[in-house]
Every structure is written in structure tokens, then in C-alpha cells.
Amino acid sequence: MSLSRRKFLAFGAGAAAASTGLSGCGSRSSLGGSDELSMWTWVGSVNDDLIGQAEKAIPGHDGLRLSMTRIGSNYKTKVLTSLAGKSLVPDIVAINDDVATYFPNADQFHDLFELGAKERESEFLPWKWKLGVTPDNKMMAYPMDTGPTALFYRTDVFSKAGIDIDPAAVAQLAPDWDTYIALGKKVKQAVPGSSITDNINSIFSYRMAQQPKRYMTVDGQYIGDQDHVREAFDLAIRVVKEGLSANAQDGSTDADAVVTNGKLVAFNAAVWWAQLGPKNAAPKTKGLWRVTAAPGGAGNRGGSFLGITKYCKNPEAAFAFISWLESAKNQAQAFLDPVLFPSTPASYTDSRLAAPDPFFGGQKIVEVFAESATKYPGAYFSPYDSIIGAPISAELVNVEVAGKSPDQAWNDAQHQVERELTRAGAI
Template sequence: MAPFRARRTTVVLGSTALAASLLLTACGSGSGSGSTDSAGGKVTLTVDLFGTFGFKESGLYDEYMKTHPNITIKQTDTQDEGQYWQALQTKLAGGGGLADIQGLEVGRVASVLQKQADRFTDLRTLGLGGVNDELVAWKGAAVKTADGKVLGAGTDIGPEAICFRTDLFKAAGLPTDRTELAAKWSTWQGYLDLGKQYAAKAEAGNAWTDSAAGMFTAEVGQQKVRYSDEGGKPVYDSSPAVKTAWTDATALVADGLSAKLPQWTPEWNKAFTTGKFATLSCPAWMIGYIKGQAGDGGSGKWDIAPGPGRTGNWGGSYLTIPKTAKHPKEAAELVKWLTAKEQQTVLFTKQGSFPSSTGAQAAIKDVADPYFNNAPIGRIFSESAAAMPAQVLGTDDGVIGKAFTDALGEVERTNTAPDTAWKHALDNVKKASGS
């Protein structure tokens, strides 16, 4: 997919007419059939997720239940994906407590395929063998086993940009024009340099960005090879992508540009409203998270510009159906509907979750978001996605990424020397993965 270069008429995010038309279209794509394996033909589908998928927030569950009156959807969620993953492992090991539908982050996919494929339903057996056919090619390929099983249905992907606070930029004498900022931070060094300018004039307590971990994750997300090579061999200790991102992230700390806030913590969440940081490495799904944390008071204060390198992928998810699901047939119908292009389009227009569906990508390229000063998020994230590398996924990507971001937390919050923290990261990977 080529970058979008032509000027286009802006479509306003959250427009009543647009949302209504998308939901009406979406209604027609669902199945009206339901199970009669429960009393009175009523079925309660359980969905267990992490972060903010946006299904509930965008009204998709309500829409589905209107057209499927025998279905009730109950969602549980954990904001911290690491905590969610640990709980999921406990449930998989014990064989109990799993929902009908479980979310799966892209960094965990290779591990599931190689170690736990027998715990999840092959979606082909539920009529969903082609559920990923209309997605970007690598999205579906990542959840397909060597013998052809399809273990997940793709939802969003995570093209990157930079979210920033216009009010804090103005107070520090920095420009707020997106094009000008994108030119100034076209590289990560440019991002650090502009951060130093901000720090020189910003009020005390207002840092340039939230954490070294956020910057590190965004930067390694721009490379095809990160933690494992194309043959599956772990290369995290020698990877140029990891070493460069580590050097830049520790420089961020050394220059006093980090708010030293661990992501996904209550302190981090509160900082979205208190102005503790001016910029944030911002995959598309972060849009919905910012709105949820900053609330109505943040509208117009936040904006979005293309980030360093103008590309990258941070995150992205799948929906899976465990073999212990109580209602696999109904779960499959809901999964198919939630991941269809119409619903992926709604999720972007309302929540900012960038679609993996190529049809949905074409539909959202002109979307703007009034919450973020009418930033052309469709164009910004589409261009980032167009240049996105098809990343090599290793079995322990989640473990490795966490080890490095935890080590960066040591550098920030305990003044651990970067070389010492690096060694701690390597040791923790070996302990956690056994490699």
C-alpha cells in the first residue's frame, strides 16, 4: 500500500452520520442464528481482554446484542497486558476460568503457536478459516500454524506517531504545527534535541515524555528484526535495533527528559490530566486510551504528528477461542462480526484502533479527530502503516521486551548505570525464557 499523497476532503471523527451509516452497514454483516444450549435459548458470551480494544466503548457490543437478542456479552479486562498474560497462563495451565473469547497481543503469538496451540480452537472448525483473508498479509500469517490451523482473528495493528500537548508546547515556546514538528523530530536524535529545548523552558515537573520504556518500545518497533532473527534464533543481545533504541532511551534519562512514570500504572494514568509530560510515543490504539484517561478536559489540548521515521508498529491484537469455551459457535459468530471491515472502520472512527483490514484502511484514510485538534489521523497512521515492516516474531518477544523496559525503569528510578541495567535485562530474559 503506497503512502497517501493527494489532498482529500476531511471526514470528522465521531460524526453522527458517519458512525450511524457504519453501524447500519455493520448490522447487516452479522449472523442471526443463536444457540439453544442454555435455558430459554439465552447465551452469555464471556470476553476477556487487555488494554482498550474499544468494542464496549464504541457501542459495538450493544449493537450486536440488539440484532442478537438471545446473546448477552460480558467483558472483563486488564489494562496491563503483562498482568493479563500471566493470568492467562495460569488459566491455561489449570484448564479453568477461561472466557469464550480471549484477546492475544501480537508479541505473544509465536509463543502460543509453538507452545500452546493445542489450548486454542482452530477457527477453521468453526467456519472461520478465511477470517483473516482480507487483512494485511502478515497479520493473518502470524496466527497460522505450520499445519494450517488458524488460531486467531486479527483486530488492529499499531502504526506509530507522536501525541503531544499543545498547551505545554506553547508555554515552552515550541511550535505546534504538525508538519513543522514532524520535520524537527524526523529522527530520534531530533526528538531528543527538541526535548532539550522544551526542558530548558518548561515549568518544573513537566517532563518531555512519560518514560524511557515508551520511547524504547516505539523505536524497536520500527525494525523488521528486533529480538529474533528470521530463523528464529534469539538476537536480542546483539540486535542493532535493540542496542540503538537502548542508547537513545538511556540518553533520554541522562538528559532529564523523562517523567519516570511506569506505563499502565495509576500514576501514569493520572499524569494524562496533570500535565506531567508533553509528548508520548503514540501507536494508533493509544488514542482511545488518552481519551479515556484525560477525559473531556483533554480535548483540544492533545494533538498528533508523524513521529521519527514516520513508521513503526507497536502492538496489535487478535481474538482467540480457547478449547474450553462454553459457547464456541456463538463466540465464532461474534469474533467474525467484530473483526469484519465494517466494525474495524467503526473502531477507528470512534476509538483510533487502526484496522488490519485493507478494506477498512481504505475507508478511514480521510478521518480527522476533533479531540486532537482535528488531526488527520487517518492520513498520519495510514502513511505510517504503509511503511511498516513485517516484523519477525519470536517465541519470547513479550518476555524480552518487558525485560528491557523493566531495566530502563531501573535506570530512571534507581539511578542504575545503563551498562549494569543492560546486564540485568539479559539475565532476566535468560531466567524467564530459559534461553
């Protein structure tokens, strides 16, 4: 299956508009007064202290201030609807890790290269920088945080299994997924009920997060039926078949429970899981967790961006603001609250990040995630990744929960992907 440049542009102008209610009507105007830059984002995406400074005055532009709105639900739909009407559009918008799904609407955003972004490129992780650049080499989105991956594990449980709990030793014991499975089996034998993943989709997602390619090529060729995806699919099923999954599906009440009750004793996850997982769901395990290099290599899952819309009142001031907000110094501050891992390598040696983490036994966990972030090979995310990934994810759940045949699940997923891509005009 392939997506031509003509179809890609047609999708941006037509199909994407239809799917989000884009009408192309309305006056062209930005949101907010003439003395302010408006910004939309979601809860937990920026550091409040930094935003507070900009709300008094945009750095370098004393006559302007920031007016920020946090949108609690249906964020993406509201952004696209605003762009559709071309009226009361925010000057600046935050964009999640599905940035490529905005590419068909790239004409609604300023090309940041034209505002001076090239001069900042060397400050950022190369793979992160590329994710905000369209196939037509327009920089639509400026890097914010990242989601490097690593292996979290419980030292008390590993000790019971006779495993050296030193992070370097664990990394040597499980450098790849085969050895990770063997390690998980050893732990489960010593401590019955132990799991090394919350559910089947986590294994698939985090294995895909390590791959140098995903579901489509830059020129629109579908590759989601190739060996690298099937390998991740089969790996996830193998972990389940070995009895090493907690079968706590995403969105269920079990998701936190398996951390709270100690069933999930090791987990290959992104940096943000430290807060959402053990610190939130199992605070009494403080000091018992460690982090080391993930089996299978460096990966990334998550991370966001900032875009400046075409309706921005002062694009130069807006770019000055976002480049200030996402400087290495300020990204280091955003890691402290709300725990956003920087896309600027210079942040990794900042004393605020390099400090030992008491929850992880005094380990300097940032060092592990920094290595993952810098070693991650990067991969192309297409505008269609979400509609490709959904059927695969659903069929994996069918294998774990309903016992569906893996081959049948794979074939059914591929048929559904073909239907969805056809419906979207991609093939």
C-alpha cells in the same frame, strides 16, 4: 541461544502446562448451552452494540446466539486454566497482543485456515494477519485491532518555543530520534520542565515497536543481545541523560499527573494513548494537541485477536461470527467505541473514522495513524518476548531511578534473560 522445534513443542506440552497449571485432565466440553456460543473477553475489547446484535442471533445462524463474559482480572490465567481442565471451555476467546505466548497451546484451538480464513486475508494488514499464524503455519488467532504509533505534541508549548506547529512541519523537524531529542531540548529551553517522554521504558518500547525484528527469530534463535536492541536501550538512556524524561514510572500516580500538569508536552505513543492520555488526564487541553508521524518511522504497540477453541460447539458458526465482527464496517464502528484502531485498511476511509477530532484542533488524526499502520514493517513476536523484555525493562528503571551504570544494567539484563530462558527450556 537457540530454541529448536523439538524444544518448542516440548515447551508447549510440558513447561507451559506446568507454569499455568495445565493438567490435561477432565472431560472435553464447551461452556454454555447448545443454542449459544460462549465468548470470553475483557472490558473495552469489543463494541457493545455489535455484541448486542449477536446476543440476539449469530449473523447467518438464527438458531444460535452469543453469550459473552467480560473477565475483569487475571484474564489470561483463567483462559489457560480453562483450557487445562478441558471442561467448560469458552467457544471463543479474545487474545491480547501477547498472542505468541499462546502458540505452545495451539493444539487447543481450531486452525482458522481450515474454516475459511484464507478467503479473508486480503482484507487485513499483512503484518497483523501474520501475528496470528504459528511458526507451523496454523492460523490460531483472527485479527482484531492494532496499535499504530505517532507523535503527540502540545501546540501551545511548541509555539512558545518558536516551533511551527503544523503537523507536516513538525514531522520534517523530527524525522528521526536524534532530531527529536534536539527538538525536545529546544522546547525545554523555552519552557523549563518540559519532557518528551513519561519514562525511560516508553522510549525503549516505542523504539522497539518500530523495529523489523525483536528478541527471537522464527526458528528460535535469541537475538535480544544484538545491536538493534542495544541501540533502543542506549537511546532510552540518552533521553534520560538529556533531562527529557518526566521520570513517571508505569503504574505510578505520576503517570497521569505529568499529562495533567502539562509536563509531558510531546510523546511518541500508540493510538490508544489519545484516550488514556490527554483526553482522560487533561481534558482542559482540548484543542491544544496535534499528531504527526513519529520520529524513527512507523510502529505498532498493542492490538488483539480472537481464537476459536477446540471445544467449540459449532466452529463454522463461530468463524462466521468473528469474521462478521471484525469486518471493515464493524471495525470502523469499534473505533468509535471503545476506540479500537482497525486492522482492516478499508475502514480508514469510513466517514466515521475520517471525521475531524475537536480535541486535536479539528485534525483528522486517523490519517496519521492509518499511514503508520500501513507502513509498519511488522516483526516476529516469540512466545518468550514477555520474559525477555521484563529484565531489560527492570534494568532501564534502575538506570533512570537509581543511577545504575548503563553497561552494568545491560549486562545484568542479559544474564537474567539467559537464566529465564534456561528455566523456560528455551535454551
